[in-house]
Amino acid sequence: MHRAERLFQLTTLLRNRRTVLTAKQMSEHLRVSERTIYRDIQSLSLSGVPIEGEAGVGYRLSHRYQLPPLMFDREEVEALLLGARMVSSWGDTDMAIHANQAIQKILSVLPDHLRHSDESLPLLVPNMEEVQKYYTAHSQPMREAIRLRQRVAIDYVRADEQHSSRTIEPLGMIFWGKVWTLVAWCHLRDDYRTFRLDRIQSIVVTDEKFDTSDSKSLKHFLHLMKEKYAQEPEATAPHEC
Amino acid sequence: MHRAERLFQLTTLLRNRRTVLTAKQMSEHLRVSERTIYRDIQSLSLSGVPIEGEAGVGYRLSHRYQLPPLMFDREEVEALLLGARMVSSWGDTDMAIHANQAIQKILSVLPDHLRHSDESLPLLVPNMEEVQKYYTAHSQPMREAIRLRQRVAIDYVRADEQHSSRTIEPLGMIFWGKVWTLVAWCHLRDDYRTFRLDRIQSIVVTDEKFDTSDSKSLKHFLHLMKEKYAQEPEATAPHEC
DNA sequence: AGCGTCCCTGACAGTTTATGTCAGTAAGCG
DNA sequence: CGCTTACTGACATAAACTGTCAGGGACGCT
Numbered sequence: 001m002h003r004a005e006r007l008f009q010l011t012t013l014l015r016n017r018r019t020v021l022t023a024k025q026m027s028e029h030l031r032v033s034e035r036t037i038y039r040d041i042q043s044l045s046l047s048g049v050p051i052e053g054e055a056g057v058g059y060r061l062s063h064r065y066q067l068p069p070l071m072f073d074r075e076e077v078e079a080l081l082l083g084a085r086m087v088s089s090w091g092d093t094d095m096a097i098h099a100n101q102a103i104q105k106i107l108s109v110l111p112d113h114l115r116h117s118d119e120s121l122p123l124l125v126p127n128m129e130e131v132q133k134y135y136t137a138h139s140q141p142m143r144e145a146i147r148l149r150q151r152v153a154i155d156y157v158r159a160d161e162q163h164s165s166r167t168i169e170p171l172g173m174i175f176w177g178k179v180w181t182l183v184a185w186c187h188l189r190d191d192y193r194t195f196r197l198d199r200i201q202s203i204v205v206t207d208e209k210f211d212t213s214d215s216k217s218l219k220h221f222l223h224l225m226k227e228k229y230a231q232e233p234e235a236t237a238p239h240e241c
Numbered sequence: 242m243h244r245a246e247r248l249f250q251l252t253t254l255l256r257n258r259r260t261v262l263t264a265k266q267m268s269e270h271l272r273v274s275e276r277t278i279y280r281d282i283q284s285l286s287l288s289g290v291p292i293e294g295e296a297g298v299g300y301r302l303s304h305r306y307q308l309p310p311l312m313f314d315r316e317e318v319e320a321l322l323l324g325a326r327m328v329s330s331w332g333d334t335d336m337a338i339h340a341n342q343a344i345q346k347i348l349s350v351l352p353d354h355l356r357h358s359d360e361s362l363p364l365l366v367p368n369m370e371e372v373q374k375y376y377t378a379h380s381q382p383m384r385e386a387i388r389l390r391q392r393v394a395i396d397y398v399r400a401d402e403q404h405s406s407r408t409i410e411p412l413g414m415i416f417w418g419k420v421w422t423l424v425a426w427c428h429l430r431d432d433y434r435t436f437r438l439d440r441i442q443s444i445v446v447t448d449e450k451f452d453t454s455d456s457k458s459l460k461h462f463l464h465l466m467k468e469k470y471a472q473e474p475e476a477t478a479p480h481e482c
Numbered sequence: 483a484g485c486g487t488c489c490c491t492g493a494c495a496g497t498t499t500a501t502g503t504c505a506g507t508a509a510g511c512g
Numbered sequence: 513c514g515c516t517t518a519c520t521g522a523c524a525t526a527a528a529c530t531g532t533c534a535g536g537g538a539c540g541c542t
Contacts, residue, residue, distance in 0.1 A: 004245055033502050055518040056510030067318060068350050069310030072343055077308060079340040083324025099320040102313055109309050122387050122413030122459055146363050172363030177419040218363055274531050296538040297488040
């Protein structure tokens with residue numbers, strides 16, 4: 001086995017493990033001595049691979065390195081660039097930051113004759129930053145609540161100006177072009193409800209956690225929508241509160 | 242110099258060249274013998290790097306390998322996934338195909354506990370395929386015309402139902418959320434004009450090529466828009482025909 | 483056809499790098 | 513504290529790599 005191949009396999013081993021690996025375990029797996037593993041680890045570290053080692057414990061790959069390199073062809077890269085521009089324009093501030101970081105990474109590997117010319121990718125998205133702050137108000141705390149599965153208390157105003165306050169369990173968000181819709185479980189109605197993000201007046205993330213289940217999850221909601229759409233092809237708008 | 246490093250430099254050399262490189266040129270550049278270059282090429286080929294060699298000519302890197310691997314962290318990947326979903330939903334058929342390919346590649350490298358759960362990325366884009374066929378009608382021939390710099394003859398209907406026919410030089414397209422706008426040079430007006438893609442009734446790509454210049458290009462158009470926006474912050478809509 | 487330029491491969495002697503064993507130091511955990 | 517682990521240097525041996533040389537083949541041009 002070539003050394004380069006072994007280094008690659010070592011990285012893959014570490015990448016596919018969420019708990020630590022000892023040098024002994026790795027040496028047995030790759031059929032080399034422990035001393036060789038220590039050397040390999042050093043080589044990888046010198047090459048920039050962020051491996052963390054702790055005496056008496058073992059090795060782990062730094063969290064930020066857990067995704068391997070991706071290979072895209074030109075057309076895929078163009079689609080990704082366009083998409084990232086959309087996220088940068090239509091998403092909230094945090095999303096935009098990450099999208100722009102990804103854009104920079106992509107641009108940094110494009111050959112010179114493709115990088116500097118806007119005409120190399122004549123598909124643009126206007127910078128809607130100021131407008132979008134309105135449509136993505138509350139997006140960031142809401143995404144955090146979705147991720148951490150925390151109930152949120154909201155004040156909401158419907159299209160007909162009716163106000164309401166309630167506590168909901170946020171499950172996900174859907175982008176409809178300019179407008180974001182929140183999918184949540186509403187205890188007031190004991191059912192799913194969707195809310196236009198820009199119509200939420202205020203949001204308080206509570207300390208109360210919630211669980212999802214087979215019958216209360218974003219996946220279940222999407223399944224119901226698909227069934228509903230199959231029965232009533234004209235129906236496109238889910239229940240809004 | 243380590244061999245691994247030289248293999249990397251060799252790949253970079255080939256990647257940054259659009260014409261062929263001979264073994265002799267590479268050996269001089271990397272200060273090794275030609276025999277070593279032949280060995281290196283064989284190693285790279287065995288590792289899957291698609292290098293094409295032709296006797297009497299030289300080597301080139303297969304077109305599909307001209308972009309190197311990209312490394313993204315989790316947040317960037319999430320932004321890219323969301324963006325690709327937007328392109329898949331809001332772009333034309335070709336764009337959607339490439340976006341979905343990119344999505345599959347990204348999903349294939351996600352760890353299992355992140356891949357199968359919609360709840361791992363609760364930011365969705367509805368499938369607007371049927372609706373979007375309307376908004377992206379003529380998108381593909383138009384993009385082709387932009388790329389090949391070919392004049393197109395269009396029939397257009399304005400919002401006030403006025404019809405017109407003209408020949409234009411398409412420069413780029415802008416996504417405004419649902420709606421695509423074409424940026425073109427209009428000979429009838431001797432100026433830039435924008436057209437809503439969905440209001441174009443018909444399109445004929447002509448055999449006539451056009452050139453761009455410093456004063457007639459997408460870049461120039463964007464520059465003018467920025468200047469116009471700086472002078473009149475309330476103005477957001479460019480001239481529509 | 484011959485010629486020049488290139489890709490391609492095997493063999494071999496010499497050079498360089500990598501490996502395993504051994505010994506020793508240091509850190510984390512119960 | 514003892515046990516388990518990470519960590520490093522030294523050294524003999526094994527493995528890999530390199531350049532030179534020789535030979536074969538493909539392609540384009542005259």
